[in-house]
Amino acid sequence: xxxSTDKIAQFQAITGLQDxxxxxxxxxxxxxxxxxxxxxxxxxxxxxxxxxxxxxxTGTDSFEQLGFIADEGMIGLTSSGSDGGxxxxxxxxxxxxxxxxxxxxxxxxxxxxxxxxxxxxMDALQWSRREFKLxxxxxxxxxxxxxxxxxxxxxxxxxxxxxxxxxxxAWGGSIRASEGFKMSNSLKASRFPFCAVVxxxxxxxxxxxxxxxxPKSPEEMLTLLQRVLEESAPVLVTARLxxxxxxNSLRLREEQDAAYQAALEADRARERQRKEExxxxxxxAAEAERKHKEEEEARERxxxxxxxxxxxxxxxxxxxxxxxxxxxEKGPDVTQVLVRLPNGERKGRRFHSSATIQSLYDFVDxxxxxxxxxxxxxxxxxxxxxxxxxxSLSLEQVGLHPQASLFVEMKS
Numbered sequence: 001x002x003x004s005t006d007k008i009a010q011f012q013a014i015t016g017l018q019d020x021x022x023x024x025x026x027x028x029x030x031x032x033x034x035x036x037x038x039x040x041x042x043x044x045x046x047x048x049x050x051x052x053x054x055x056x057x058t059g060t061d062s063f064e065q066l067g068f069i070a071d072e073g074m075i076g077l078t079s080s081g082s083d084g085g086x087x088x089x090x091x092x093x094x095x096x097x098x099x100x101x102x103x104x105x106x107x108x109x110x111x112x113x114x115x116x117x118x119x120x121x122m123d124a125l126q127w128s129r130r131e132f133k134l135x136x137x138x139x140x141x142x143x144x145x146x147x148x149x150x151x152x153x154x155x156x157x158x159x160x161x162x163x164x165x166x167x168x169x170a171w172g173g174s175i176r177a178s179e180g181f182k183m184s185n186s187l188k189a190s191r192f193p194f195c196a197v198v199x200x201x202x203x204x205x206x207x208x209x210x211x212x213x214x215p216k217s218p219e220e221m222l223t224l225l226q227r228v229l230e231e232s233a234p235v236l237v238t239a240r241l242x243x244x245x246x247x248n249s250l251r252l253r254e255e256q257d258a259a260y261q262a263a264l265e266a267d268r269a270r271e272r273q274r275k276e277e278x279x280x281x282x283x284x285a286a287e288a289e290r291k292h293k294e295e296e297e298a299r300e301r302x303x304x305x306x307x308x309x310x311x312x313x314x315x316x317x318x319x320x321x322x323x324x325x326x327x328x329e330k331g332p333d334v335t336q337v338l339v340r341l342p343n344g345e346r347k348g349r350r351f352h353s354s355a356t357i358q359s360l361y362d363f364v365d366x367x368x369x370x371x372x373x374x375x376x377x378x379x380x381x382x383x384x385x386x387x388x389x390x391x392s393l394s395l396e397q398v399g400l401h402p403q404a405s406l407f408v409e410m411k412s
Contacts (some may be wrong), residue, residue: 007034019190021144022175028143029176059314082312090205094120097208101140105172112156113212114170120178124171129200134209134232136168136225139184141175141192145217152195157218168197169227187211195221196260197228199235313368321366324359326353335395339377341369342410353396357386360406370408378409385409 004027011023011034030037099118108112114136121137128135138155141147154160164170175189183189183379187196191213199207210228214219246334304354328334328350337360338348348362365372379385379400386398386406395401 004032007032010034021190021192022143022184022189025141025143025175029181037251047071050218056157069370086284094179095123097173097179098171099176101177101180102173104174105140109151109156110163112158113151114155114161114164114168116170116172119171121171121173121183123199124169125200125206127383128169131169132235132236132243133167133169134229135200135206136164136170137187137196137198138170138172139180139187139189139192139194139196140192144192146193150215154193154216154218157221159219160218163222163225163339167225176251180300189213197225205275226263266397311370315366316372320362323362324366333404335401337363337395337400338403338405339364340405340407342375342408343369345369352393353401356391357393357395357398358391359384361391364408375408375410377406379404379406 007027008023011027012020023116026168027034027037043109043274054135058072061095095118098116102118105116117127117129123145125135136241148238173183175184176179184194187208188211191216193213195212197210197212198208198209201207210224212224216224234243256357330350333353334350335353335355336350338346339344339360339363343402347364347367347369351359351363360377364370364375378384379386384398395404400406
């Protein structure tokens with residue numbers, strides 16, 4: 001027993017911690033290895049220790065622990081590694097410790113206590129910031145003689161736990177675990193049971209608003225928590241209003257941006273529609289021009305073809321007229337022929353009786369009145385058609401000598 005007492009005295013002298021129960025817990029956690037226990041407190045690793053002056057008694061002195069710096073009542077958040085970041089292994093470790101603490105607490109005291117978050121301290125702090133609430137911190141010392149009575153009688157009090165759950169975000173940690181142990185040093189826990197109220201502030205700093213040390217009744221806890229809640233209400237309300245204003249400003253900017261984008265898209269749509277309309281009109285104009293050109297070309301070709309046909313007809317009529325030769329004078333071997341056209345006009349001429357029926361067709365064709373091949377010469381009494389089978393026969397052979405009267409019958 002004397003050896004344990006000596007070690008506690010040496011540990012207090014070196015570390016500056018005055019709470020004998022806390023020192024006993026720390027030495028016990030290190031199997032009463034004085035060097036390891038002191039090293040935990042005084043080592044130079046920024047992620048694993050706290051280096052305090054011997055006379056530190058409040059949370060407002062300068063200190064560094066678990067990524068926090070307390071300065072003029074504020075605790076600033078610092079990095080836990082030389083590269084300014086927090087390793088994923090570290091985050092996983094503190095999250096596991098938090099879940100283990102909640103599970104152990106509920107096994108021992110049921111689920112009547114505060115609804116402790118199952119995340120590390122930093123996550124709980126960010127949660128409180130998002131909810132615009134204060135963070136209620138409970139550091140659990142399993143071996144402290146007042147712990148069981150405090151947890152059962154105060155923390156698990158129905159009124160107190162309901163008050164904490166409604167107005168705070170609650171985080172708890174065992175001082176036997178890494179993060180809970182470091183938080184006890186950071187918050188200068190000198191007596192247990194230990195509770196604190198902190199608030200997320202600006203510039204990566206937090207405010208230590210209240211320390212509650214030693215056993216307290218539910219009524220005492222409620223009085224302290226109500227007082228700190230009332231004192232912090234203006235700050236929380238202001239923070240909530242500022243956040244709401246930022247959200248409204250952001251929403252307004254988003255709405256303005258959306259309206260601008262909608263107007264821009266409408267302008268683009270109108271521009272696309274205008275270009276499409278211009279392109280459509282250009283296509284229609286080009287198509288109309290193409291059709292007009294084709295029609296002009298077709299008309300020109302038709303005129304040329306008509307002129308060529310007319311030239312051929314004129315030439316053919318001239319040839320047929322020349323093929324008839326001079327009209328013979330009246331005589332016994334001359335046949336007088338009269339042809340009545342569809343328009344009532346009569347064409348007459350004398351032919352040699354030896355002239356062929358083809359000569360009669362050449363005579364009608366040379367007049368230019370009818371289209372070649374579109375008609376048949378016919379006699380009425382008797383009715384005889386002088387078609388292709390008779391073209392080579394003479395007028396005398398077909399009985400048209402010495403005179404004949406024929407009319408033109410158009411082919412259907």
